[in-house]
Amino acid sequence: MSASQSAVRSRAEAVSASRTLDYMILFTLFFIILGGYHIHFMLTGGDWDFWSDWKDRRLWVTVCPIVAITFPAAVQAVLWTRYRIAWGATVSILGLLFGEWINRYFNFWGWTYFPMNFVFPANFIPSAIFLDCVLVLSNSFTMTAIAGGMGWGLLFYPANWPIIAPLHLPVEYNGMMFTVADLSGYHYVRTGTPEYIRMVEKGTLRTFGKDVAPVSAFFSAFVSVIVYFVWHFFGLWFGKTDFVTST
Amino acid sequence: MKTIKDKVAKLSFVALLIAVSTAMFYTPTASAHGEKSQAAFMRMRTIHWYDLDWSKSQVAVNETVTISGKFHVFKGWPETVAKPEVSFLNIGIPGPVFIRAASYIGGQLVPRSVTLELGETYDFKVLLKARRPGDWHVHTMMNVEDGGPIIGPGKFIRITGSMSQFTNPVTTLTGKTIDIETWGLGDIYFYSFLWIGIGIAWMWYWCKSPVFVPRLIAVQAGKADSMISDTDKKVTMGFIAGTVALTAILMGSTNDAYPVTIPIQAGLMRDMVPLDIPEPTVSVNVDNASYRVPGRSMEMTLTITNNGDSGIRLGEFNTASVRFLDADVAEDEGSYPADLLAENGLSQSDNSPIAPGETRTISVSASDAAWEVYRLADLIYDPDSRFAGLLFFYDEAGNTQMVGIDAPLIPSFI
Numbered sequence: 001m002s003a004s005q006s007a008v009r010s011r012a013e014a015v016s017a018s019r020t021l022d023y024m025i026l027f028t029l030f031f032i033i034l035g036g037y038h039i040h041f042m043l044t045g046g047d048w049d050f051w052s053d054w055k056d057r058r059l060w061v062t063v064c065p066i067v068a069i070t071f072p073a074a075v076q077a078v079l080w081t082r083y084r085i086a087w088g089a090t091v092s093i094l095g096l097l098f099g100e101w102i103n104r105y106f107n108f109w110g111w112t113y114f115p116m117n118f119v120f121p122a123n124f125i126p127s128a129i130f131l132d133c134v135l136v137l138s139n140s141f142t143m144t145a146i147a148g149g150m151g152w153g154l155l156f157y158p159a160n161w162p163i164i165a166p167l168h169l170p171v172e173y174n175g176m177m178f179t180v181a182d183l184s185g186y187h188y189v190r191t192g193t194p195e196y197i198r199m200v201e202k203g204t205l206r207t208f209g210k211d212v213a214p215v216s217a218f219f220s221a222f223v224s225v226i227v228y229f230v231w232h233f234f235g236l237w238f239g240k241t242d243f244v245t246s247t
Numbered sequence: 248m249k250t251i252k253d254k255v256a257k258l259s260f261v262a263l264l265i266a267v268s269t270a271m272f273y274t275p276t277a278s279a280h281g282e283k284s285q286a287a288f289m290r291m292r293t294i295h296w297y298d299l300d301w302s303k304s305q306v307a308v309n310e311t312v313t314i315s316g317k318f319h320v321f322k323g324w325p326e327t328v329a330k331p332e333v334s335f336l337n338i339g340i341p342g343p344v345f346i347r348a349a350s351y352i353g354g355q356l357v358p359r360s361v362t363l364e365l366g367e368t369y370d371f372k373v374l375l376k377a378r379r380p381g382d383w384h385v386h387t388m389m390n391v392e393d394g395g396p397i398i399g400p401g402k403f404i405r406i407t408g409s410m411s412q413f414t415n416p417v418t419t420l421t422g423k424t425i426d427i428e429t430w431g432l433g434d435i436y437f438y439s440f441l442w443i444g445i446g447i448a449w450m451w452y453w454c455k456s457p458v459f460v461p462r463l464i465a466v467q468a469g470k471a472d473s474m475i476s477d478t479d480k481k482v483t484m485g486f487i488a489g490t491v492a493l494t495a496i497l498m499g500s501t502n503d504a505y506p507v508t509i510p511i512q513a514g515l516m517r518d519m520v521p522l523d524i525p526e527p528t529v530s531v532n533v534d535n536a537s538y539r540v541p542g543r544s545m546e547m548t549l550t551i552t553n554n555g556d557s558g559i560r561l562g563e564f565n566t567a568s569v570r571f572l573d574a575d576v577a578e579d580e581g582s583y584p585a586d587l588l589a590e591n592g593l594s595q596s597d598n599s600p601i602a603p604g605e606t607r608t609i610s611v612s613a614s615d616a617a618w619e620v621y622r623l624a625d626l627i628y629d630p631d632s633r634f635a636g637l638l639f640f641y642d643e644a645g646n647t648q649m650v651g652i653d654a655p656l657i658p659s660f661i
Contacts, residue, residue: 018460018461021459022459055511084462084471085453085458085462086479093446094443094447097439112343113342115429120439123438125446126442126491126494129449129486129487130490133484134487136479137483139475159497161498162497162498162501163434165434165501165508166431168508168510169423169508170420174349176358179512180417180419180425182358182512183417184427187415189340189347191338191339194337194360195335195358195359196334196360196392198513201510
């Protein structure tokens, strides 16, 4: 067979080869995203996602969506522009969560024996599906940044509330009040993570009484819009093929 | 010749693989916490731990061991270390092999960070409940914000039994008794993987048909805008509506299931109550101090004045958790870690009682391999070559007085 001949001899073979390629690319893409996104999120979201006693109604709600919208925006930009593929955000989050669950289960629990109810990762799937759906329906990155980014930030806390609510039950312990999550943080000793490192409930947002989570979520959503814009440009730049044509 | 070269190359490669594999499988047990690596001046001039007691050296899973004692916050706290205005009484253990059932400073539970005052002495107690079987090195430890961990003496404690027997029950203010070890796990797994399943369903819908190559060709052919069908849009609308609706429904049902919840608790605890220790009736002036490198020995000339009404004798010099004792005067009555105890490490030119009103100048030598083993000799390489420690004086009735000393140290290399 010469180099100019086709590798396939029928349409069926072409379809089969295309599907094989789909699976290979999908597998590779999934793990490449997993690797990059996981490192990025560990470095930026870090402790807020590691420990249940960091998952508060102010900073966790604010920080995590902002630092997590990065890769979904970039991956969406590449997959939508080049392939009209509608699951850029979802595949990013599935990759991140796959890595996080492996890390938490085998490392935090299997290796260092922190209970899983203390070290579970946050849930970003509803936010990711929302972001993907807005892109499909609007076919516009501007609209996706504004509407999708807002939804991304706003959905984060309610989507996680069923997971964290049992850990916010009040407990009286030796004359002081804790949440179950606080007590986990006190009981399960983190030698290298003293209590004062914990960045929770800090700030000046005191005007809204107990209803600070929605305000934090709105702020997070606004910033997510901006971060989406920036990172979708990163994605567009990263997905360029100029270097191929120049050779 | 080429064949020999090839064989050498192959064998070298195999040898390299074996070396790398062997190195990977060589994982010796880490049985300490790097306490010897911490700068000597920091260990000598920050927190001094003393009168320590580990209540047990072996416990079964679910049993409690208590570490108690006192710590003195040194007045001559080094300028290069942040002051202990935000500090946390921690415990140095390799992960949660124990749970910290309670910790107290001056009788006050301290689950959060506290403010400590320079020059004060506090008593403390940490209750540890055994969780994971093994031999574990357990250290006292004080974390200081912007200063780092200040680690105290450590001792091995053996935990027997099985971790599967461990329970951590607590009753919530809503009247429910839960096991913190497993509480909420069902919800965590169920909701997390429910949503992961929905995410996979979203991807599966789009991946049913060819994904990459045909779509790339279509986009390049200018057909991008016709690639999303009406059905696709309807499915997308279903997913977006379903996602928002399910999120709202689950949040509502969670609020019904847990009507009483509180925010994460945080805050600095001030006004820790120090020990009410009377002013010592002994005053000590360090006339000079030198460290003799070859002899692993620190020599001090002290001028001691006894202003009390009973004769006193110097019995102990305690620095960086190493206790140098004059065996004629003092002995360890507890279970202090042997590697930190120099039972005959303190010698004096005159250790007879100093009478009330008397001022005496004596030469004191603190000698032990601990200077080297615990890398205290590295003090001579620190930027601020001062040493510090606590001197314990014993009166005729056996009462002790503690006096802090803090002075320049001159090394002697010959």
